Amino acid sequence: MTARQDFIAAFGGVFEHSPFITERAYDAGLIFVPLTAKGVHAAMVSEFRKAGHDERLGVLRAHPDLAGKLAIAGDLTEDxxxxxxxxxxxxxxxxxxxxFTALNADYTTKFGFPFIIxxxxxxxxxxxxxxxxxxSNSAEQEFSTACAQVExxxxxxxxxxLPEG
Incomplete structure (x- = not known):
């Protein structure tokens, strides 16, 4: 495996089911050794924030409902x-x-993505x-809040x- 493949394999799931964030951070030359949580996070957040609205919406939609059907079925990611x-x-x-089920349904209907915290x-x-x-938030307010929670x-x-360093 290449260093890029190793990095993506190790960190591709940090943004739920959205390895493109990890790929872009690596490809943009934003990843520096030694790897630290703070450094890798800054690189990945930079790429997440550069992503278009639809891509960020896709990241939000990749998150499971809290205490939802995936949890009941045992189909959540390990994280x-x-x-x-x-x-x-x-x-x-x-x-x-x-x-939780009622709130999940109401929230998803209103905002188009699951509640993320x-x-x-x-x-x-x-x-x-x-x-x-x-x-009760506006759509813009909640999109921003959900993105901050994803970060x-x-x-x-x-x-x-990763260690802090």
Whole structure:
């Protein structure tokens, strides 16, 4: 494998199902050794922000619903599974699950992408509160907020994969 292929294999999933971000960061010459979470994140965020609206929308749409059907079926990426489990979303009561399902449906209908939040350090009550607040946002406001959350998720994932330096 080439260095490029190794890099993409290692970090292509940092932006959920969107390896093009990783490819562009590498191809733009933004990746420097030694690799650090902060450095790789800055390079990838730069490329994410340069992407067109439709491409960024595609990244948002690649994210799973919180506590949604993919989680129930066991079809989340390992990163998403661990993140949602860490916030207790794999242990919802029947009533909580119904609330998440209704909010997911309403949110996706309104905005055209799933509700995205970096769940690390949050519990299900925190997440539900944010969900209920953000569903009132304008489309522009929520697109911006969701993109910022995607960037935060990417940083958290990179911090697991790489040392700070």
């Amino acid at each position: 998403s599974r661990q993140e949602q489990a860490g916030a207790g979303l794999d242990r919802l009561s029947a009533d909580e699950h119904l609330r 970096a769940v690390k350090g949050l519990n299900r009550d925190d997440i539900l509160s944010a969900f209920e607040t953000r569903i 935060r998720i990417a940083l958290l994932r990179l911090q697991v994969l």
